[in-house]
Amino acid sequence: MADLPGPAASPLVGNALQLRRDRLGFLTRCAREHGDAAAFRIGGTAVVLLSHPDAVHELLTVRQHDFGKSPVLRRARAVLGDGLLTSEGDVHLHDRRLLQTAFSRQRVARYAEEMVDVAVAVVGSWTPGRPLDLHAQTVRTTLTVAGRTLFGTRLDEDVELVAGAVRDVLSAYPVLMLPLGDLLVRLPPTRGRVRRGTAALDTLTARLVGEHARGGPGREDLLSLLLEDFDPRHARDQVVTMLLAGHETTASALAFAGHLLAGHPSVQDRVAAEVREACGDGGVPMVDDLERLPLTRAVMAEALRLYPPAWTMGRQARASTKVADVEIPAGTVLLAPQWVVHRDARWWPDPEAFDPDRFLGPAPDRPRFAYFPFGGGTRQCIGESFAWTEGVLTLAVILARWRLRPVPGRPLVPDPLLTLRPRDGSWVVPEPRPA
Numbered sequence: 001m002a003d004l005p006g007p008a009a010s011p012l013v014g015n016a017l018q019l020r021r022d023r024l025g026f027l028t029r030c031a032r033e034h035g036d037a038a039a040f041r042i043g044g045t046a047v048v049l050l051s052h053p054d055a056v057h058e059l060l061t062v063r064q065h066d067f068g069k070s071p072v073l074r075r076a077r078a079v080l081g082d083g084l085l086t087s088e089g090d091v092h093l094h095d096r097r098l099l100q101t102a103f104s105r106q107r108v109a110r111y112a113e114e115m116v117d118v119a120v121a122v123v124g125s126w127t128p129g130r131p132l133d134l135h136a137q138t139v140r141t142t143l144t145v146a147g148r149t150l151f152g153t154r155l156d157e158d159v160e161l162v163a164g165a166v167r168d169v170l171s172a173y174p175v176l177m178l179p180l181g182d183l184l185v186r187l188p189p190t191r192g193r194v195r196r197g198t199a200a201l202d203t204l205t206a207r208l209v210g211e212h213a214r215g216g217p218g219r220e221d222l223l224s225l226l227l228e229d230f231d232p233r234h235a236r237d238q239v240v241t242m243l244l245a246g247h248e249t250t251a252s253a254l255a256f257a258g259h260l261l262a263g264h265p266s267v268q269d270r271v272a273a274e275v276r277e278a279c280g281d282g283g284v285p286m287v288d289d290l291e292r293l294p295l296t297r298a299v300m301a302e303a304l305r306l307y308p309p310a311w312t313m314g315r316q317a318r319a320s321t322k323v324a325d326v327e328i329p330a331g332t333v334l335l336a337p338q339w340v341v342h343r344d345a346r347w348w349p350d351p352e353a354f355d356p357d358r359f360l361g362p363a364p365d366r367p368r369f370a371y372f373p374f375g376g377g378t379r380q381c382i383g384e385s386f387a388w389t390e391g392v393l394t395l396a397v398i399l400a401r402w403r404l405r406p407v408p409g410r411p412l413v414p415d416p417l418l419t420l421r422p423r424d425g426s427w428v429v430p431e432p433r434p435a
Contacts, residue, residue, distance in 0.1 A: 004039035004048065004326065006030065014041025016178050023416045024339055027312065031340045037326050043179025045071065047333045048326065049340075053347065053367035055324035056336040059315060060369070060376040066321040070314025070333055072173070075182045076418065079169050079198050082234060083241025084382060095238065096382060098229055102150065102222040108385050111149040112287035115390045118144045119397040120284065126430045131407045133425035135255035139163050141394060142247035142254070150246055151208050151239070152221035161200055166248055168197025173417040205239045249309035249419055250387045254394055255426035257303035259412045260354045262404040262428045267356060271296050272433055275400045281435065283400025285393050293392055296399075298359035300391045304373040306354065308338040311420040313375060338372060339420070347371075402430040 007030060009015050019026045019042065027049060030038040036052035050056055059067070068074075068088055077086045084095055101107070122141045126132060140159045147155030155162065171193045175184045185194065209232070212223050222242065226235040261268045272283075278292035279285045285293065313336045317328045328334065343351045347370035348358070358364075374381040381387070398404075407427040415423035 004037055005034040006039040007034070009041045012043070013179055014043055014045075015047075016042045020174055020178065024311070024414065027335070027337045027340050028343070031337070031344075037324055042177065042333075045179075045331070045333055046329065047335060048323075048328065049335045049337065050324060051337060051340045051344070052324065053341060053369035056341065056369040056372065057367070057376070058323050059334055059336055060313070060372075060379075063321060063323055064315075064377045064379070066318060067315035067334065068318055070316055070335075072176045072181070072314060072418075075176045075185065076172075078182075078185070079172065079194060080241055080244070081237025083237040085241050085245060093378070096378075098225060099222065099238070099382060102225055103382055103386055105385060108389050109287045111145070111386065112389055112393060114148045115145050115393050116284060116286065116397060118148070119394040123398050123401055123430075126402065128432050129429060131410070131427055131429050134258040134404075134428050135251065135422045135426045136163070138251040138254040138258075138394070139247065142251040142390065143243075145390060146243065146246040150222040150242055151212075152223060153208055153211050158204060161204065162243060162247075165197040165200035165204075166244060168193040169201070169244070170417040170419070170421075171197075201240050201243065202236065204243070205236050208239065209235070245381075246383060246386075248421070250390050252309045252419060252421045253300065253303055253307070253387070253391055255422050256307035256412070256414075257299055257391075257395060258398070258404055258428055259406075259422070259426045260303055260306070261299065261399070262406040264354055265403065265405075267299065267354075268399055268403055271299060271395070271399045272403075275396045279396070279400070283397070285396040285400075287389065287393075289396075290389065290392060293396055294360060295356060296396050297388070297392050298356035300388070300395060301359040302354060302356040305342045305348070305371060306352075307414055307420060308342060308373045309419045309421070310373060310375060310381075311339040311414075311416050312337040336369075336372075339416070341370060341372070344370070399433075401433055403433050405429040405431060 007015055030040065030049050031051035036055060038049045040047050050059060069086060073086050080086050082091065087095060118141055122137055143159050143162055144156050147153050172185050172190055175181055175190050178184055208223060212227060226238050274293060274295045275283050275285065278289045315334050317330050317332045319330045321328050323334065345351050347366045369376060374384040405428060407429055410427035412426055413423040415421050
């Protein structure tokens, strides 16, 4: 550990300010300049960046029980509570086993009709030739779907409320990652924004619970599972986590995919042709069509490679251990950065290029964890099947009806907060696709 290379650090704060200024660039430079295991500091905390897929595999699977959640996620409990994203140990295992039934293959297949209906309604409201923020539109789509499928209610009128609450909550991330972040987050202006976002989510959660109680027994949605087995506070934590994770990551992935497609009209046309062939002239896909949409799925996969909503994963050593032949003292934070690994030329030829065809045909001989947009191990994203189904079906609905063009002067800027999202939106111009 002491012999690991890494960037020069400043007294007291270490590399925290460099990381804060350019999180994606800093991690990329660390890996490219200092190798597959690079060391730096955030205040007094030692950090090791692991950017080789074999080391990521060891961290997330073989040695996973040697590590707990990162300090940032532990600090995020003040907002998220003890939901699946932040809980650990027996609590996490119990909750995951219970909630897994809400994300079974059979349940997700039943959700697909709602996913398509919502997507058709949202994209049907677009005005030809008028620029729109695709991220705002996909947030509306995925949040409405989450309300109908996971919570058995309509959140159509709450989109702006939840979107604003998410922005307020995520604003704490740059502060939480600093030395003494758990104290700094309690100071203005971050404290006010976090309190506002948390209060909005708490109010919405209370309303959802009240509506559920008035609906009577016999419902099979996620909220029913929560209220049957959890006390009200723990149910609240899971609802807030699912409100965030259940729509935010898929909305961002779709927005990034749309931005990439806007710059590649030939790929758009290929996807539209695939959707027409699989679904007919109406272009309304169903869950049974998913196997006939390999290019549409490949577009989503490539968007998740280039712009993974989970852009890095952090773990903290509970005791002294070893990963990738590196001695790891207790308390060390390890980072496994999807953003870096997914853009490594050793595993991805021409890694900065948008090329969905790399996900078609026989899988090349690359390490398993050269691509891990949904994590790995026992903490792999519980909603992965849900996200793939919603992402592919929604993208198919969009491209069956619209051709997307870029908006001059509106570049895409990825914003690495708790999740990677487009800062200031993902702007496109929709043009009707000829029948």
